[in-house]
Amino acid sequence: MHFGSNMMLSFNSTKLVSKLYELSYFGSSIARKLPQGNLSTFNCRCFATVSPTSSFLLDKAFINGKWVEPSAGGKFPVTNPATGDVLGFAPECTEKDALSAIAAANNAFQDWKNTSAKLRSSLIRKLYELQLKNLNSLAELISLEMGKPLRESKGEINYGASFFEWFSEETKRITGQVFPSPFPNSMTLYVREPIGPVGIITPWNFPNAMITRKLAAVLACGCTAVIRPAEDTPFSALALAKLVEEAGFPPGVVNVIPSSRDQASAIGSILSTSPEIAAISFTGSTNVGKILLSSSASTVKRVCLELGGNAPFIVFDSADIDAAVQGCIASKFRNTGQTCVSANRIFVQSGVHDKFVNALATEMAKSLKVGDPLDMSTTVGPLVNSKGLEKVKVHVEDALSKGGKLIVGGKHLHGNFFEPTLISNISENMKLCSEETFGPLAAIHPFETESQVIAAANSCRAGLAGYFYSSSIDQIWRVSKALQVGMVGVNAGIISCCEAPFGGVKESGLGREGSHLGIDEFTNVKYICLGSLN
Numbered sequence: 001m002h003f004g005s006n007m008m009l010s011f012n013s014t015k016l017v018s019k020l021y022e023l024s025y026f027g028s029s030i031a032r033k034l035p036q037g038n039l040s041t042f043n044c045r046c047f048a049t050v051s052p053t054s055s056f057l058l059d060k061a062f063i064n065g066k067w068v069e070p071s072a073g074g075k076f077p078v079t080n081p082a083t084g085d086v087l088g089f090a091p092e093c094t095e096k097d098a099l100s101a102i103a104a105a106n107n108a109f110q111d112w113k114n115t116s117a118k119l120r121s122s123l124i125r126k127l128y129e130l131q132l133k134n135l136n137s138l139a140e141l142i143s144l145e146m147g148k149p150l151r152e153s154k155g156e157i158n159y160g161a162s163f164f165e166w167f168s169e170e171t172k173r174i175t176g177q178v179f180p181s182p183f184p185n186s187m188t189l190y191v192r193e194p195i196g197p198v199g200i201i202t203p204w205n206f207p208n209a210m211i212t213r214k215l216a217a218v219l220a221c222g223c224t225a226v227i228r229p230a231e232d233t234p235f236s237a238l239a240l241a242k243l244v245e246e247a248g249f250p251p252g253v254v255n256v257i258p259s260s261r262d263q264a265s266a267i268g269s270i271l272s273t274s275p276e277i278a279a280i281s282f283t284g285s286t287n288v289g290k291i292l293l294s295s296s297a298s299t300v301k302r303v304c305l306e307l308g309g310n311a312p313f314i315v316f317d318s319a320d321i322d323a324a325v326q327g328c329i330a331s332k333f334r335n336t337g338q339t340c341v342s343a344n345r346i347f348v349q350s351g352v353h354d355k356f357v358n359a360l361a362t363e364m365a366k367s368l369k370v371g372d373p374l375d376m377s378t379t380v381g382p383l384v385n386s387k388g389l390e391k392v393k394v395h396v397e398d399a400l401s402k403g404g405k406l407i408v409g410g411k412h413l414h415g416n417f418f419e420p421t422l423i424s425n426i427s428e429n430m431k432l433c434s435e436e437t438f439g440p441l442a443a444i445h446p447f448e449t450e451s452q453v454i455a456a457a458n459s460c461r462a463g464l465a466g467y468f469y470s471s472s473i474d475q476i477w478r479v480s481k482a483l484q485v486g487m488v489g490v491n492a493g494i495i496s497c498c499e500a501p502f503g504g505v506k507e508s509g510l511g512r513e514g515s516h517l518g519i520d521e522f523t524n525v526k527y528i529c530l531g532s533l534n
Contacts, residue, residue: 056137057235058239058242059088059089059090059091061093061256061257062242062245063257064255065249065250065252070093074092075090075091075092076231078231078233078234079385080145081381081382081384081385082372082416087144088235090235090238091259094263097257101226101257102271102277103276105253105277106197106276107252109223109224109252111250112194112224113223115222117171117172120219120220120222121169123248124171124220127243127244128162128164131208138208139153142157142233143373143374143381144373144374145235147381147382148373149373149375149380149381150374151376156206159498162497163213163217163514165498166216167220170217174192174519176189176525186530187529188528189528189530190527192524192526193222193524193526194222194522194523194524195279195302195524196223196276196277196279197225197226197277198223198226199271199281200214200225201228201283201292202214202283205335205384206339207229207233207237208240211229211236213514214513215227215240217518217522219254221519221523223279224253224255226255227241227254228268231264238256240256241255241256272292272295272296272298275299279301279302279522281521282305283307289305289307292305302522304521306464306502307464309341309436310460310462311341311464312346312456312457312466312485313344313346313347313466313468314348315349316472316475319352321355321359324469325356326493327467327494329367331467332440332442337437337441338383338439340436340465341495342436343442343493344432346443346444347453347457348447353446356444357424364408364420364422370413370417370419370420380420380440385416389418391439392438395439396421399423399431403425403427404424404425404426404427404430405424407423408421408422409440421440421441423442423443423444426444428456434460450475450478450479457483458483461507462508463484463486463506463507464508466485467488467489467493485508486504486508486509487503498515499514500515501513501514
């Protein structure tokens with residue numbers, strides 16, 4: 001999820017946001033050397049191997065305000081998906097480190113929960129300022145760790161910073177209420193109190209913003225945090241820890257314990273079963289979310305889950321086709337299709353089907369450029385790893401073997417790079433209809449009637465985001481209500497912002513992040529009855 005970039009926005013906001021991203025770019029501080037070979041027929045240049053000099057490549061865990069070696073002394077390699085080179089070695093934390101971080105967070109909570117809202121607000125605001133101050137370095141780090149095009153990485157840093165700004169302001173608006181008492185000579189009221197230390201587990205596709213969206217709300221409420229970032233992108237999380245240190249947060253308020261996949265299950269189990277962790281906030285796969293939900297039941301802790309999506313993108317006959325094409329490009333191909341709110345099932349009504357497919361193919365060839373993620377002209381980078389690449393390949397091969405028509409792309413290019421691909425004549429027996437592709441593959445499903453497409457859109461257990469294009473106000477209202485999702489984009493392919501509640505229904509999650517509702521996940525409501533008031 002997840003905003004990340006406004007590479008292709010519908011309507012007049014495209015040029016504005018694009019310009020903002022360009023203005024935030026002051027050049028790369030990283031030396032490059034060019035390898036041999038072209039990547040793509042999409043008119044891209046060779047990608048560059050880089051030798052990072054950033055001060056944010058940190059190889060220690062951050063526990064109780066100190067940079068420490070992991071207890072077992074291990075390190076694990078982090079690979080640049082664009083080149084295959086090892087970017088650096090991150091600390092291999094274990095259960096022992098998780099327990100140390102939990103203890104630090106619990107000790108710090110005893111004082112942090114009693115700090116003034118004004119103090120917390122000023123410290124969170126400092127994080128906002130520091131993130132923007134370090135925008136270039138943080139964005140480069142994202143592009144190096146997970147292959148996101150630099151223009152989108154810069155967008156993610158801005159987006160991630162917006163949560164620090166938003167919740168620095170919301171900190172001072174966490175209120176209770178006095179309400180009329182049914183009892184004589186008494187007063188009744190409720191207050192909101194911080195829930196306690198929070199375990200934060202985040203994915204690789206938005207390695208900055210998925211932490212800041214959670215952490216900003218946690219800190220605003222007066223809670224502390226233990227963060228376990230994805231193994232593909234640990235350096236972005238450690239970079240945030242460095243900002244926390246520079247901002248002057250007390251020791252133990254924020255702790256970061258990276259690990260490889262080998263230790264992920266053990267650390268997740270410690271966080272979800274520890275009685276000292278009051279809540280789990282997780283973004284990731286539905287399967288892992290279910291495991292965390294089950295294990296968290298042992299201590300009946302609060303669980304906020306943002307899980308997988310399988311977003312429908314519907315184009316009705318009355319749609320503005322040019323706007324729908326731009327929205328589809330933005331929703332489907334940003335971050336190389338690796339977003340949980342990405343359009344995964346594209347339904348196009350028969351009356352405009354051919355027109356839309358032709359226009360989308362033309363725009364893909366014109367606008368999507370595969371290449372070096374650190375090149376500001378690149379719009380499509382690599383898949384994050386070979387596992388992600390293999391899933392795209394399987395979905396393409398399966399669709400074509402079952403009658404799909406290849407319109408654009410369809411080829412594995414080099415390493416983790418895959419061509420932006422467009423396939424039409426999709427049928428429900430194809431894997432991409434029931435599985436989230438998480439890659440640069442647009443699949444077009446033809447449909448005839450509104451009732452037919454609503455049934456198809458709601459036929460899966462995922463319910464995170466949905467999009468549709470229509471110029472009929474009656475239809476807009478009907479379809480908005482009928483779609484079984486937590487978020488709807490009407491004539492818009494990009495919908496995320498810090499002011500709006502982010503989350504899904506069915507097996508796409510529990511709770512909401514962002515907006516004023518993000519506070520609810522990390523506070524308890526305490527009712528107080530004051531009696532015998534004479």
